[in-house]
Amino acid sequence: xxxxxxxxxxxxxxxxxxxxxxxxxxxxxxxxxxxxxxxxxxxxxxxxxxxxxxxxxxxxxxxxxxxxxxxxxxxxxxxxxxxxxxxxxxxxxxxxxxxxxxxxxxxxxxxxxxxxxxxxxxxxxxxxxxxxxxxxxxxxxxxxxxxxxxxxxxxxxxxxxxxxxxxxxxxxxxxxxxxxxxxxxxxxxxxxxxxxxxxxxxxxxxxxxxxxxxxxxxxxxxxxxxxxxxxxxxxxxxxxxxxxxxxxxxxxxxxxxxxxxxxxxxxxxxxxxxxxxxxxxxxxxxxxxxxxxxxxxxxxxxxxxxxx
Numbered sequence: 001x002x003x004x005x006x007x008x009x010x011x012x013x014x015x016x017x018x019x020x021x022x023x024x025x026x027x028x029x030x031x032x033x034x035x036x037x038x039x040x041x042x043x044x045x046x047x048x049x050x051x052x053x054x055x056x057x058x059x060x061x062x063x064x065x066x067x068x069x070x071x072x073x074x075x076x077x078x079x080x081x082x083x084x085x086x087x088x089x090x091x092x093x094x095x096x097x098x099x100x101x102x103x104x105x106x107x108x109x110x111x112x113x114x115x116x117x118x119x120x121x122x123x124x125x126x127x128x129x130x131x132x133x134x135x136x137x138x139x140x141x142x143x144x145x146x147x148x149x150x151x152x153x154x155x156x157x158x159x160x161x162x163x164x165x166x167x168x169x170x171x172x173x174x175x176x177x178x179x180x181x182x183x184x185x186x187x188x189x190x191x192x193x194x195x196x197x198x199x200x201x202x203x204x205x206x207x208x209x210x211x212x213x214x215x216x217x218x219x220x221x222x223x224x225x226x227x228x229x230x231x232x233x234x235x236x237x238x239x240x241x242x243x244x245x246x247x248x249x250x251x252x253x254x255x256x257x258x259x260x261x262x263x264x265x266x267x268x269x270x271x272x273x274x275x276x277x278x279x280x281x282x283x284x285x286x287x288x289x290x291x292x293x294x295x296x297x298x299x300x301x302x303x304x305x306x307x308x
Contacts, residue, residue, distance in 0.1 A: 006065065013053070014053070017046065017049055017050065017053065020042070020046055021046060024039060024042050024043060024046065027039060055299060055302065056127065058302040058303065058305075058306050059127055059130035059131070059302070061130065063129055063130075063164035063236075064127060064129060064130030064133075065126055065127055065129075065130060066128070066129045066130075066164040066165050066166075067122065067123060067124045067125060067128045067129065067164075067165040068122070068123040068128040068129040068132050068133075068162055068163065068164060068165060069120065069121075069122055069123075069161075069162070069163040069164075069165055069229065069230050069233040069234075070092060070120070070121055070122075070123055070132060070160070070161065070162050070163075071118065071119065071120045071121075071160070071161040071163075071230075072085045072088050072089055072092075072116070072118060072119050072120075072158055072159070072160055072161075073085065073117070073118045073158065073159045073161070074111070074115065074116065074117050074118065074156075074157075074158050075138070075156070075157035075158055075159055076156075076157050077154065077155065077156035077157055078147075079111060079112070079113045079114055079115065079147045080141075080145050080147055080154045080156040081115075081156040081157055081158060082111030082112075082113075082114060082115030082116055082117055083111070083114050083115035083146075083147070083156075084115070084139075084141045084156040084157075084158050085115055085116050085117070085118070085119070085158040086111075086114075086115040086116045086119075087115075087141075087290060088139060088158055088160065089116065089119050089121075090290075091289070091290050091291070091292055091294070092121075092123075092132075092135070092292070093121075093292075094291055094292025095292035095293075095294050096123055096128075096292075097292070098292055099125075099131075100125065101123050101124060101125040101128050102123070102124040102125060103121055103122065103123055103124070104121060104122045104124075104216075104226075105119060105120075105121045105216055106120045106121055106122060106214045106216055106226045106227075106230065107119065107120045107213050107214050107215055107216060108120075108216070113147070114147065120212075120214075120230060122165065122226075122229065129162065129163075129164040129165070131298050131302075132162045132298075133162045134297065134298045134301035134302065135160050135162060135263075135264075135294070135297075135298070136160055136161065136162040136263075137159070137160060137261075137262070137263030137264070138157055138158070138159050138160075138261060138262040138263060139157070139158050139159075139160060139262060139263065139264050139265075139266065140155060140156070140157055140262040140264070140265045140266065141155070141156045141157075141158075141265075141266045141268070142154075142155050142265065142266070142267045142268065142269065143156075143266075143267075143268035143269050144268070144269045153269055153270075157262065161237075163230075163233035163234060163236065163237045164233060164236060164237075165229060165232075165233055166229075166232040166233060166236050171236065172232045172235045172236050172239070174205070174228075174231065174232065174235070178205060178206050178207050179203055179204065179205060179206070179231075180203070180204040180206060181201065181202070181203055181204075181224070182201070182202040182203075182204070183198040183199070183200065183201055183202075183220055184198055184200050184202065185197070185198055185199070185200060186199055186200045186215040186216075197220075198220065199215065199217065199218060199219065199220045199223055200213065200214070200215030200220075200223060201213065201214050201215070201220060201223040201224045201227050202227075203224075203227045203228070203231055205231060205235070208235070208238065210231060210234050210235070212227045212230045212231045212234070213227065214226045214227040214230070262277065263276065263277060263278055264276050264277065264297070265277065266286060266289070266290070267286075268286055271284075272284050272285075272286045273286065274286050274289045274297075276297050276300060276301065278301065278304065279297075279300040279301055279304045281296060281297055281300035281301075283296060
């Protein structure tokens with residue numbers, strides 16, 4: 001029924017835009033100059049909607065319509081990388097806000113001096129995973145370090161994980177005996193209830209060794225539910241990776257992506273440039289990108305991977 005509703009929604013949206021085009025052409029055929037401003041405005045809206053539909057049509061993967069779990073991990077570079085991880089978190093939150101996706105930060109581990117060591121959040125909305133999967137990988141920052149007394153240039157790395165949220169519980173089955181649950185007091189801000197009671201939850205999936213923590217909610221039950229959402233997403237990602245490796249082995253062209261192979265570089269010194277190394281898409285407006293303007297990069301990635 002869910003599949004049927006999705007297909008019906010797609011068909012009806014195309015029928016609607018087809019009708020708008022037909023109506024606009026009929027008005028244009030009248031040759032009435034007084035209608036020109038209205039026709040131009042309607043044409044611009046149709047072109048914008050058609051471009052969006054074209055982009056949505058590229059999101060044909062099994063989980064592309066799903067909501068997403070996004071995690072950021074600081075890499076090599078010490079305090080600079082932890083600050084970079086926090087900059088990336090802000091960038092993604094801004095992008096989600098601009099595109100009306102609902103976000104919830106589930107877990108944050110603060111850095112010792114500045115920034116964050118890691119953060120996990122959910123992004124709720126149609127096509128959230130389909131768009132954000134373009135950002136999965138290692139992101140590199142080159143800049144003059146604000147944490148270096150000599151103000152030297154530093155290179156920092158952070159890993160971005162993007163996982164689809166699993167709605168079908170049958171898709172990823174987790175046995176209760178395979179999970180060890182630990183509860184503890186939250187170490188972050190969150191109010192008296194969070195600080196005094198053991199509301200934070202840590203899940204250990206024994207067969208894989210995956211550890212998921214969640215401490216941002218005031219309720220232990222809610223933290224456990226959120227941690228289970230993240231665990232299901234991580235297990236699904238493992239299943240997908242295994243299938244992809246098997247298919248790539250059959251094709252004979254599998255190449256493993258390691259931690260140090262960045263997908264995107266952000267250079268703030270000695271020049272201004274953000275470049276996606278997979279598509280060669282780039283822009284010199286680094287501040288706009290760090291403020292959440294990611295659409296050009298996402299669209300370039302989707303167009304380069306149509307049908308993959």
